[in-house]
Amino acid sequence: MEKWYVAAKKADFDKWAKEFHISPVTARILRNRDLTEESQIQKFLYGKLEDCYSPWLLKDMDRAVEEILKAVKEGLHIRVIGDYDVDGICSSYILTKGFQMLGAQVDTAIPHRIHDGYGLNEHLIEEAKREGVGMIVTCDNGIAAAPQIELANSLGMRVIVTDHHEVPYIEENGERKEQLPPALAVVDPKRSDCSYPFQGICGGVVALKVIQAITEKTGNPGLINIQDELLEFAALSTVCDVMELKDENRILVKEGLKRIQKGYNEGLKALMEVNDIAPDRLSAYHLGFVLGPCLNATGRLDTAKRALELLQSFTRADAMTAARELKDLNESRKNLTVQGIQRADEYILEHHMTEDKVMVIYLPEVHESIAGIIAGKVREKYHHPVFILTKGEDGVKGSGRSIEAYHMYDAMTQVKQFFTKYGGHKLAAGLSMREENIEPLRIALNKNCTLTEDDFIPRVHIDVAMPMGYADEALAGELALLEPFGTGNPKPLFAQKNLIFQAGFKMGANKTCARFRVKTPEGAIQTLVFFGDLERLGAFLNEKYGIGSEETLYAGRGNFPLSVVYQVGQNTYKGRTEVQYIMQNYC
Template sequence: MAKWFVTAKRADFTKIGETFGISPVLARIIRNRDIIEEEEIRKYLQGTIEDMYDPGLLKDMDRTVEILLDKISRRKPIRIIGDYDADGICSTFILHKGLLQAGAAADTAIPHRMKDGYGLNEHLVEDAFQSGIDTIITCDNGIAAEPQIRLAKEKGMTVIVTDHHEVPYEETDGERKYILPPADAVIDPKQEGDAYPYKGICGAVVAYKVMEALYRKLELTQKERPLLEELLEMAAFATVCDVMELLDENRVIVKFGLSHMKNTSNQGLRALMEVNGIDKGKLSAYHIGFVMGPCLNATGRLDTAVRALQLLEEEDRAEAVRIASDLKQLNDSRKEMTDIYVKQAVRSVEENGLMQDRVLVIYLPDCHESLAGIIAGRIREKYYKPVFVLTRGEEGVKGSGRSIEAYHMYEEMTRVRHLFTKYGGHKMAAGLSLEEKDVEVFRREINEVCTLTESDMEERIHIDVPMPVSHVSMEFVKELELLEPFGNGNPKPVFAHKDLTFLSARILGKNGNAIRFTVLDDCRNKWEMMAFGDPEPMNDYMEKKFGQEAVERLYLGKSQDIRLSVTYYPSINTYQGNTKLQLVMQQYQ
């Protein structure tokens, strides 16, 4: 079971509440997100696009704009080379549409996950050269493509890198030497000497900043305002899909993007909402991250991401709906395949003696390599351990890893790097290639060097406010909307109620994956509380704690015996014209 902790960061919540016209409870939640200074709180609650940072603060921006102006004026052919995930697709769209509008001769290329792998490769450089391309612009990749960019330079091409990933380095005697590619200009907020105030932007935001700076120089900013707004919508979409922290400038971008997307002029986005049955008026970061974004990502996983770019660039409504339907179908297929292999992975862990391993290495030879990361994430959630899922590729074995808070995946992999033919990543996620004969050796060695303790592998639930459900009101739930959009870095607040009485339960949903409870608060008021997901683990837990008869009475609506402590989030549920308060359970014990 996860350990629960109350987050108790101190501040004058009454004063913050009075200053910003919010309740002390809301002030406490904001403080728990480490938003402390008055200006930070103002920006968090009331920030607008006027609070976005000047693109000119990015290193090499002036040089980039200068090169682009020259290429546009001489009609030199430019090729934008993106990536096959949602951030790479949106980045490519932003640069392509933005450059075409500025008068450039530009086209696009997106690597194929299986044939090309991630980012720029020699084949893409050769292809650009054979096509008579003068200038390559990378987006959401390129910072680690030193040999490929050297090749492009040797062939006489101009290269601009726009990226947001970490700059590669070599370490000797504890000193790091960073390796920048030999491009004509490199824009990446993470490079040394970059003055950009917020480093956590995605590739599409970097691409947007390039277009914003170019349009300023062309003095097109006011004239092209609707286009820049459409491009910023795409940057917001990518920020959510790439799981960037929704803080600082990212929060401003996503708030703006969501409000504009509700009435977007982009036929592709409209079609994605339509085929997924999303009510435009209620569009949230959740819909982008878990419904629409996966449809774009599915093309890069199971087909070609070129289809996703076509969707975003499509101007005919009927054709956009047709492509969006194909993408949804592809994503549904991806979900089915994922579910099959998640079950296989669980069997592998529980039947092959892997439960005692602190780091799970699961080999699913027949699984599509593009699903490995999603499956690793699901297994990590189930067991709360670092997980690597490996699949058989055309050349050896490929895999993806997903980590837990106490385990720096990239650094741990570096300790057994002699086993890999290729690897990369960061603290929470990684990718790797190795020979099939080394799969079991990798499992053994990554566990031998592991220093995780039992407490490291206990999930921690941080409670924002221990608050009896009797304190929840319509006004309070409306006020919580000020904290949106929720996501990485700005999670939904966690409230907790100790020893809540459960009166009745009913399983709902066509797949039986939800339970509706009636609970009794400390003031003897009845509430509806929903729990989503497989009901079996919770039923098992209650049977062990209260006995089978008590659980049977609960489902018959005759219970007075079951009292559980819960974490929850309050919401408003409107059904058939009736609006009422509803609680959504997150954890129980």
Template sequence: MEKWFIASKRADFNKIGEIFHISPVTARLMRNRSLTTVEEMQRYLHGSLSDLYDSHLLKDADKGAKIIKEKIETGKKIRIISDYDVDGVSSNYILYQGLKRCGADVDYKIPDRVEDGYGINEHLIEKAAEDRIDTIITCDNGIAAAEQIAYGNSLGLTLIVTDHHDIPFQRQEDGSISYNLPSAAAVINPKQKDCPYPFENICGAVVVYKFIQVLYDLFGIDRRESEAFLEIAAMATVCDVMPLCDENRIIVKEGLRRIQHTNITGLQALIEANHLEEKKISSYHFGFILGPCINASGRLTSAKDALELLLCEDKELCRQKAEALTQLNAERKEMTANGVKAAKEYLESTGHANDKVLVVYLPNCHESIAGIIAGRMKEHYHKPVFVITGTKEGLKGSGRSIEAYHMYKEMNKIKECFDKFGGHPMAAGFSMQEDRLEEFREKLNANATLTEDDFAEKVHIDVALPISYLSESLINEFELLEPFGNENTKPLFAQKDLYIKGMRVLGTTGRCLKLFLSDANGTSIDAMYFGESDGFLEELISFCGKEEAQRIQKGLSHHIWMDVTYYPQVNEWRGQKNIQIVIQNYRFKNL
């Protein structure tokens, strides 16, 4: 069951509209995104690279740059160690290219997801020492590796940490908090409490983008050269689900503006492999098409494949590498679809679908896609979900949560079940022994205080906007709000009491439904629904009966109306333009 809420933030929308030459509707949408001052709105609409914060404000950025400059000038070997996701690969790319530009003797390592796990570890440090590496720079990891960094220090290595994750802490008996920073030569992370950088919610790739700017300043290199990394920093920002506000919004807008004509041969090949060269690339393409191709290598083979694509300058070789990654992502999608199907079958056949916290055991599932499957299950059941897989060492699991359930806190209550665990309110990961599985399920559910109200999906509506108010110019104006993503979601509108004049299923897959709707005043509009058309029709039959549903499908008179949430768009077909809405949520009613 869904609960619909309409935003109620107040402001003088007419006045805001006059200032920025926009409609009051668009002004309301900006206010709904927590913008309050004229300055914030100006930066939101028209922010540019000159509005980005000074890179030198990052704590230890200058210190780290001086260390690296000395290492480069004395010919010392430097190694980059990153994470294996999009942000990790992107960070590694920016650091490697930036250090090379400064004349560094530099190479890179990316941990293997299965063999090494996340981040820097003792094995990677020992290997660096064997290879006579002098300095290790981490990116998108390292802040939680205090023991590993200390071990590297003991071997005589110089270590610099660049990261963006939360600083590990311990709560003392008196309630105070002590932070556990690694003893690196420099720690560059905007989440540090004494870091003066004004915006802490940047991804790992943006942290190193800023660091390279500081290094370029030190070497006397025109920092405008660093703008060549903006497409990669933008993609990492979207794929790491950073909030698309403040300077992240500027970076992503600028990256999207440049990507259509990118000079990164490998990125251009990936765009072509996914048939996007003729399309206007948006944050959607970063998050759901290009990014997943890079992620697929870190999940199924080695993230080194993705990094090598970005670094490659041979067009034909790039084409081959890009097509291989695109194919790998297609395999990952198929594996995910099979995993989702198996997870639903497991929950329904065991009766565990009725639990408050869902624990899914898929022993043969590839551990790298457990988190994706957990996310899909969470969306389907709107409950917290853990998906557990079998490995050589025991069981591994990934969890995804709902707003009402703080996953990491709940796991802390049963820490005896785990060999290792970590996470956040909305996501977590762990390893455990097989004989702990049922205990884990039982204790999680015994502790859970979730109610039916918590399982209701919350739909946040921006504006109750009648379809009669829509125009092509207004819909085009909404493009000012792009790029959409975390904390700058695509606007959601709502209209009550729409009459269904008819409907038909489109396409061979049956996943697209076209409806012909009109309001009480006779304004008509076409509507598209891209969910499961079978599910839509089943709900309709359940609501009004088969006979009435058939009358609706045939366009005959009936008594069924709909409330919908939607996003409007201008559809162009054979040179003709018409306004249509894309339905996100719906509910039937008798009038």
């Protein structure tokens, strides 16, 4: 069961349509993306790199550039320390490549997920000191590493922090006081004293801004020549770190995709080739759901250094070898994830977990690195807040994924006595705890939970209620102006009532998708494609119209009225492009 809502935001859609040479339908979609000013629409539709913000608007950027250039001039050994996810890998690549172009003595360290944990730790600091490092530059981490940075300072190393995460704070007399780490410079758009106009950039973009600032300061020709390649990685970071595709993020991803298509980086080219992605068909989807997971898989099941080595490959042969390894590793991760989801389903049934508002699922044998992925999949299926707990090297570790109505971090704070360590935000969290506290945690979370049955009903937000016949080739082509789609800019959703489903045909190697012939209330015959759960659709038809209805539909004798939420796209096959209607929801 779902709740459908049609957006009802107001604006002068005819005026926008005339001014920007778009249809009123597209104008309405733009308003649904919270755009209200004509300057915002202009930037959304036609924004260029020149419309992005100056790196110098980031607080401490001037100090960071000064200290980095000073270290390079002095010949200090600089170490870039990133993180093991795609954003950390890409931001590490951006800074390392940029410093190399300056002629710096530079290398990179990326923490091991299991042995080191997230971000800076004492082990990495002490190792850097032993190996003669004079300056550490963090990326995608460091804002919460005050003790580790104090240690580095005491050992005579200089530290620059570049990050995009929330700044730690304490509350005194009802006021938040930020606790910045004691680095020479702290570049983070989330600082309250930072005047950067858009906080929602990822670590890779912060790293890119650092290199852009150094480029402007020095005019270094080597840095100028690699700007396009670095933009590729900022775009990849933005999508894979699930940043909202708004404001300058949208421009960076749009322009970054163009540069990835041109193939500046041997590693990315090889990764596209082994995944059968044609450069001219590349989209944000491929970044987030094909290339990104391959890079992420190394940090989950092995070491993220392998992903960095792929991106730093000099020859096509080396790149192809590394890309195949990453693809194979991702296939292993997928198989482990499928097994983990199956075990989670079994656990839910065995423990009557659907009766709980908050699902706390203990799967000791599951690899801790995929707990978050499994939690997300279970959350999607049951639309409940979910914690997946696994057995780690030092007790129980876990990841949580939440629904919109449940602030996960606040809920965990109420029961923090059960954790040895925890952190996160509204929709996602991580934790460590002792095994004997799992059941008390489950009881406490559910006792405190104020969610109602209504909160467990998924919500579908429809952009425009519109007959399929209105979605012609012109509109389908126009909607391409709204790409890239993703978080903060989803593909537009349309809806029409009382489509008569007359016939169906299952497609694909495993017959897991289908094409349906439908008759509209206006009398037109249209084709709907469905990539969702066919078993669930069949059960729905049999329940609503009687046993055997599914079989009747696939036999071509259907007469079943359904209301449908659909997307409009373009499908090119054998050189011919036509409008494609994709069913997303039905009732």
